[in-house]
Amino acid sequence: AQRVTQPEKLLSVFKGAPVELKCNYSYSGSPELFWYVQYSRQRLQLLLRHISRESIKGFTADLNKGETSFHLKKPFAQEEDSAMYYCASYDKIIFGKGTRLHILP
Amino acid sequence: DTGVSQNPRHKITKRGQNVTFRCDPISEHNRLYWYRQTLGQGPEFLTYFQNEAQLEKSRLLSDRFSAERPKGSFSTLEIQRTEQGDSAMYLCASSRGTGSVIGSGANVLTFGAGSRLTVL
Numbered sequence: 001a002q003r004v005t006q007p008e009k010l011l012s013v014f015k016g017a018p019v020e021l022k023c024n025y026s027y028s029g030s031p032e033l034f035w036y037v038q039y040s041r042q043r044l045q046l047l048l049r050h051i052s053r054e055s056i057k058g059f060t061a062d063l064n065k066g067e068t069s070f071h072l073k074k075p076f077a078q079e080e081d082s083a084m085y086y087c088a089s090y091d092k093i094i095f096g097k098g099t100r101l102h103i104l105p
Numbered sequence: 106d107t108g109v110s111q112n113p114r115h116k117i118t119k120r121g122q123n124v125t126f127r128c129d130p131i132s133e134h135n136r137l138y139w140y141r142q143t144l145g146q147g148p149e150f151l152t153y154f155q156n157e158a159q160l161e162k163s164r165l166l167s168d169r170f171s172a173e174r175p176k177g178s179f180s181t182l183e184i185q186r187t188e189q190g191d192s193a194m195y196l197c198a199s200s201r202g203t204g205s206v207i208g209s210g211a212n213v214l215t216f217g218a219g220s221r222l223t224v225l
Contacts, residue, residue: 006147009145032212034213036214043216043217043218043219044148044196044198044214044216045215045216046213046214049210049213086147086148090212092150092153092161093138093150093153093198093212093214094150095140095147095148095149095150096147097145097146097147098146098147
């Protein structure tokens with residue numbers, strides 16, 4: 001069965017420190033993977049998707065098929081990065097349980 | 106078009122009553138999804154439509170839940186004989202969903218603000 005796992009419920013990081021939010025998936029085909037973000041009192045929105053290999057707000061994520069991972073990274077955390085982050089995989093679009101990122105001043 | 110619209114935003118009801126939520130997707134989007142989200146959890150897939158066809162339903166969707174998208178535009182999610190365990194945020198999202206070509210952006214979801222259900 002398709003599954004997305006985010007092992008950390010909460011990640012606290014000091015401003016300026018590197019960030020890595022973990023995501024592992026199980027999917028039998030070629031996955032399409034996404035990271036969605038929800039800022040306080042805002043709607044869930046797309047942050048980035050693996051196929052575009054883009055950097056959004058300084059975040060990147062690389063698909064590692066060998067490790068079935070799609071970790072989200074940012075070299076220098078900013079206070080405005082505090083939010084809930086959800087990893088998701090196509091095809092029904094299944095979400096992980098989310099990681100709350102808290103940036104400490 | 107102002108994105109995905111959900112109504113009502115908040116519904117408080119007594120146990121045993123029926124409730125209905127409406128979702129208006131982005132007009133050119135073919136796919137429409139319903140999710141349920143409870144505190145501390147990610148969105149849980151309930152069902153999705155390709156145009157008016159309901160393609161899949163989660164086992165979470167008991168027979169008290171029914172969803173429709175009669176003309177391939179707006180959708181309704183009805184919960185009959187509500188229970189306290191139904192209290193949650195019900196999220197609707199839409200996507201272009203034209204086929205399953207990876208990388209086309211067709212599977213990027215645009216979410217509504219959600220409809221919060223409180224069952225007393």
